[in-house]
Amino acid sequence: MSKSNTILYLDGVSVSFDGFRAINNLSLVLDKGEMRAIIGPNGAGKTTMMDIVTGKTRPDEGEVFFDGQVDLTRHDEAEIAMMGIGRKFQKPTVFESHTIEENLMLALKGPRSIFPALFHRQSPAEARQIDNILGIIRLGDKRREFAANLSHGQKQWLEIGMLLAQDPKLLLVDEPVAGMTDAETEETARLLRDIARDHSVIVVEHDMHFVRELGVKVTCLHEGSVLSEGTLDFVSADERVVEVYLGR
Amino acid sequence: ADDTIKVGILHSLSGTMAISETTLKDAMLMLIDEQNAKGGLLGKKLEAVVVDPASNWPLFAEKARELISKDKVAAVFGCWTSVSRKSVLPVFSELDNILFYPVQYEGEESERNVFYTGAAPNQQAIPAVDYLMSEDGGSVKRWVLEGTDYVYPRTTNKILEAYLKAKGVAAEDIMVNYTPFGFSDWQTEVSAIKKFGSAGKKTAVVSTVNGDANVPFYKELGNQGIKAEDIPVMAFSVGEEELAGLDTKPLVGHLAAWNYFESVNTPENKKFIANWHKFIKNNKRTTNDPMEAHYIGFNMWVKAVEKAGTTDPDKVIDAMIGVSVPNLTGGYSTMMPNHHITKPVLIGEIQADGQFETVSRTPGLVMGDEWSDYLPDSKDLISDWRKPLSCGNFNVATGKCGGKGTN
Amino acid sequence: MISGRFFAAGADRRIAITIFILLAVAIIVPVLNLAVSPTSAFYIPSYIVALTSKYLCYALLALSLDLVWGYCGILSLGHGAFFALGGYAMGMYLMRQIGSRGVYGNPILPDFMVFLNYKELPWFWTGFDHFWFAAIMVLAVPGLLAFIFGWFAFRSRVTGVYLSIITQAMTYALLLAFFRNDMGFGGNNGLTDFKDILGFNVQADTTRSALFAASAVMLALAVFITWAIVGSKYGKLLMAVRDAESRTRFLGWRAENVKLFAFTVSAVMAGIAGALYVPQVGIINPGEFEPSNSIEVVIWAAVGGRGTIVGPIIGALLVNAGKSWFTGVLPEFWLFALGGLFVAVTLLLPKGIIGMWDSWRGNVRALRVASLTEEAGTEVGMASAASKPARSPARNPGEWSLSGPEPQAAE
């Protein structure tokens, strides 16, 4: 298989924790500009896969390449993030003692070393971008609120906002609509489709409506490896997927 | 108010040194009470000003400054560790006041504003070693110099090493070892002593182990079965107060060198102990050498103030020299021109009741020698604060004041 | 931007006021000490000058600690070490200035080296006869130690208690090392008996006043620098690292460098504090490395209010003034008073003096806003801007939260 046109390339990846195999010989390829939905039972290894891609977890074996040539296993979280891989966490993790605005400011794309940060002054372009994102995540009226005071769903949105601010080449989105209303879910799907126009995206979700809205290729993981892959209809027709995941 | 004369008491009442210094604070309060009962001084009552420098050396300096500048004391009695003394020295010379320092120390100092009523090394360490070398002391041939790692033990041991070598002791018969402050696990050290002592020569330990570390040291000695008959330990920092925290039965026969023991049988001492027990309302509280030093120092100061007719420090400093007062061991101690005093040196053995039994005593009084004769750079120095010399470090070789006098 | 912020309202105005007060004090106190007759009611006695000046050095130390602790969540239990190292660097200079005025009259060797039989000056003492060299060392030694220490520790992702305890181990090891006479720093007695600084007698009132002014100005400068750091984007980042270190990594920030910079700057500040302190108290000895000293610094910052700039200063001044006062008036019972004060502050003023002041003021304002709007019949935003959750130090996970009552797992 050629890596050249891929944005993300996982081959034969395995990882275990205290003897428990969370990822088992997983291979997954994402082409440049592609959006992919990943589903799978709880504990299938979806989040762990993202951990591996973002450098949080080191695989025991296997290859992980970004953009066709960068071996991600040789880089740490910060380097990987700077290469252009952004992530939204399953459990929203924001900077609680910063305001919404400051959270976004820290996420904004730009130089990541100390001295520029020390002498940084916000440019009008940055200000516009923050305004823009605030609009998208509908937290404009709370921009000066501390993130600690947000409800669960609002934090989810802020996370998405931070991801947008990073403007990465590859977005890893872990359960973005958990805790959102149906309307918001639709909104989010629209947003992701928008983004996917010029970014590569991996979305993990359990909400089948949402996955359907996305309308992209679906991969179903189970016990750390790919169980089924194809269109949503194809995957959800797969007996094994119904058995372990969708239920009857 | 002006109808009292204030006396500063600068001893730690908290922190690591409280264990030793608090007693001295109480002793001073007692002495001041007694003086007041006798009618005070120059017709005025004495008033003690107590502060707590809390075993914190810079705080000593701050409190000294406060006593002198704010409370306007006539003299200060205080300090225990050398570093606390070093810390307050500049304050005393800057503000020209008087400090009475009651603890045995390493010497190598003589300041105009300080009177040293504790022992210099020659008033404690040298006679102690002499005793051990004598037949009575067991004709010791092999020496362990065990100390806490700080300046007093280091200097004392330097002096002792030089002295022992001068007496023909070979280098391999001297073992020097240091442990940190508050050291509590002595297993290795005690067994090393045991090992060193099993070379077939009579061995003794000279201990400059400080304060807190002593109790676990002696407990370990007892437990490892090191008996005084086999390897006696001669201590310079272990007094009645330290022994009060120990079951001394296994330690009977270990030694200490001081200028005073509570067990000394003189009328002055009996009276002193009785007063102390009355004052502190506890018949079990012991007395010790630094207390006697304060007793001597305080009485000297009283006498000097009376002689000078004023508490003005400059006048008192001049009047101090030559003042002679009874000590508690049945003689008189005199303030010498080097601001050190004359003292008898007593060697005592620990008894089962936590007291020392005097087993040897220098025939006469020993004059404190501030500049050791056994250190190359200080052997030519003397101190004489009498006019016209008025110098703490006069070099007899060059005939100049100021150390080497190279300039 | 800076100047704009500087004269703005609120917290920033407080910084301006603080700096102003410090600069004013730097002028007024020396004048009242030197130029006013001792009988005058306005006269400030020298010992008060010396005392306050010492507190200012402590305040600078507390501020330096707060930069890493309050703003970056690095609870250093070894900041006293940087202070002491700065102090030693200055002390070495002062020792060399004694020249042949020492008791042994040796023009090269300090007294303690003479009686410990040193034959020549150890190599690491070279250069300290120059003030400029010592001044560089005051900055370089603590800075370098912090840099090396931090480089390894932050890279290895040592955090929380583990970091705190190794900083404590560091200061403890230095304490023991400096105790050793063989180290060549005067052992337990340290360095004393200073005569001049830059040719001026250290004991002269004018020198003291000058040192006082220097301490006050230096503190003012440190306040300004801290404020500038904290207010910058880097400052926000610092706090973000404090609250969710791993999250900053996933945003591409090198958390270890963020911390390293603050730690090093802070150590340099602590070193300066030590260097100013030593000529004023007249001694530097290993006691300054005592782990309990470093813990006390933490306590000053906590009492004043951590995560603020003025808090640690107020805390340091207050606790030390309290200590000076209590040890004088209640020599036997002052530990009860001080201990009681610490307990009371934690219970009654959970965010320290400044923090409490703020939330009290904040609440008053917020409540007023709330009631006004309700009266006006307008809707209150769910969490109105007036509510100040405060950049609360307490909610500081991943730090001393061990089994993680508030785990911040980035799942």
Add this chain to the structure above:
Amino acid sequence: MTLIRTIGLTLLFLLATLSSSDAGEADLRAIIAKFATAKGFSEIGAVVHDLAATGDSLVEHPLSALADGNLYIREADSLVFVGKEAGESVQLFDPLSSEASGEAAKDDVAKIKVNNTLRRVIRDALGTLTLGAKDPAVRLAAAGTMFKTPDAANIEPLDTAIASETVASVKALLEQARAASVLVSDRPETDKLAAVALIGARGDRDAVSLLTSVDASASGAVKDAATATIANINSTLALWDAGQNIWYGISLGSVLLLAAIGLAITFGVMGVINMAHGEMVMLGAYTTFVVQQVIRTSFPGLFDWSLVIALPLAFLVAAFVGLIIERGVIRFLYGRPLETLLATWGVSLILQQAVRSIFGPTNQEVGNPSWMSGSFDVGQLAITWNRLWILVFALTVFGMLLYVMKRTPWGLQMRAVTANRRMAASMGIRTPWVDALTFALGSGIAGIAGVALSQIDNVSPNLGRGYIIDSFMVVVFGGVGNLWGTLVGAFSLGIVNKVLEPYAGAVLGKIVVLVLIILFIQKRPRGLFALKGRAVEA
């Protein structure tokens, strides 16, 4: 002098073994009376010799009284008595018959002074005197003494004793004592070589000591044999030394473990940065002191039980104080762990000063019960009883605690509460109870640690301060929140420390240990037994 002694001892021994002591009591009394006029240690020493020379077993009593400093002279009539101090007076007993002979005020009697040299003389004299004693332990001690003070004149009495000795261990020692004496005699070389071999077989430090002195004076084959034997013994001793250092390390480890284990609860489990932990240890030590004080004044017979009695009391006292601290202060600070540092620091200052105000600033005496005193040998390892008991005790406490934490509902609730107090409450766990009891448990354990530490350290208001840093180091080094970590951490720090100490010295050794801790934490940033898993790897 040696001559007198030789003759005396030989005579005496012969007489003693024949148990036909008829030196005449009157003669003995006459000699004893000479103590009253003896001046200085050498004259007293001469009287001791005279007494010993009588060979009468009756003299054992006055001689051991003298060695213990219990021999008095009544000033009024210069009569010599064995005295027993009782308050301000001294009870007098006849030196030979031990009959009570009234009392005297302390001032009316003079104690006969002894010094170390004299004590040694008496010990030697008693050694020979007791060679024929009934009690094998006494004979063993006598043989031991004679081994250490070899003398050609001892050979014959020893020969006799060996011939009649029935207890194997005593016999062996007697033979070694004889060999030692042979070496200093003018016996033929073959005898001496045999003696060197016999002594060499002991293989201990005493053998080296003896052979070294022989080595210095001997010549020829004996010298060579001695040198070779010394080298031989020393090389095995070096191995034993290593073992000894490990044992020291283990015993230091047990002390660290004891000191830290309470903290492993209050800090490790509850997350309270408990700066007052050391003061809890101190309270335990003071409880021991008070218990012993009461026992000394009211129930002297119970002294050996004092620690057993002190243990539960110390636990209760410290636990109670802990309970008050938790209810009064800590409980307001959950979720604000850093502020517990400030508050408990305050509490520790208060407790320290309170103890200082109540008991005074000086050390208090806590004695060792007899079963905690002295030492025994395992091969060439000297193991002191107090260290051994402390080790056993520390492991027992650890085991019990582990059981409570892992196997009881309380332990589970404790861990749940500290993990998430609010959620634990919603599971129906009475969090205030659990908090209070957990803190009390940790404090109580610190208290019983104090009982043990009172056996080896100062009992002073500063006691706690000495342990707090080490305790935190151990808990953190081992991995916070993991009891096994505390155990392994304590022992590894203890052993590393003690293995380094003989080479680096105590000061440098400690510095090295601290640096090692710093480096180790770089390798394992969450301690030895790091808590693992997603939750902690934030």
Add this chain to the structure above:
Amino acid sequence: MLEVSNATLHYGAAQALRGVSLKAGAGKITCVLGRNGVGKTSLMRSIVGHHRLTSGSVAFEGKALDRSAAYDRARSGIAFVPQGREIFPLLSVRENLESGFAPLKRADRNVPAHVFELFPVLKQMLGRRGGDLSGGQQQQLAIGRALVMRPKLLVLDEPTEGIQPSVIKDIGRAIRYLRDQAGIAVLLVEQYLDFCRELADEVNIMDRGLIVHTGPAEDLDRADVRKFLTV
């Protein structure tokens, strides 16, 4: 069974609940819906005793709970599955379940069989640390843990969040089972409309700190009700 009347709650000066009244009856499933940040979680937390109401009251089985602590509420039969799971991360799965034993009599201290039937994965993972489980597994554990307490009132705050579809179905079945067999009251906060529609006996819609609508599940299809749930 549970009655909340006129509850108000402030966070500092911000008001999160502005006079909420709500009832949840035994043997019924009562649903609370609403957009993000309208105060659902705040309401649940007030009911289980994590927040103290500024005013208003909560009564359970006729007794006012306002003064009782969270653990007393739990002991009187209220179990809580919080948003964000809040399982004890360092406790094993077994221990997490056993933490629910506290209010039970000694004889009852066992994990009911239906917990493992419902969530078989928990049985496989009994020995693992709770914190290591995947998000969805943790959610299952949180529900299982609440069931161990044999509650009379089960308060669930978005229990389906992050759970795979088949298990959501199981949870629905379980909730129904509990209602029908054990007759317990269920108070359910949900965003997932279908789930709610299927289960609820009664729905309450919240908006900006108020309950703006109460009615049967069918109401969810009404436009005037839906408007509270759209953006």
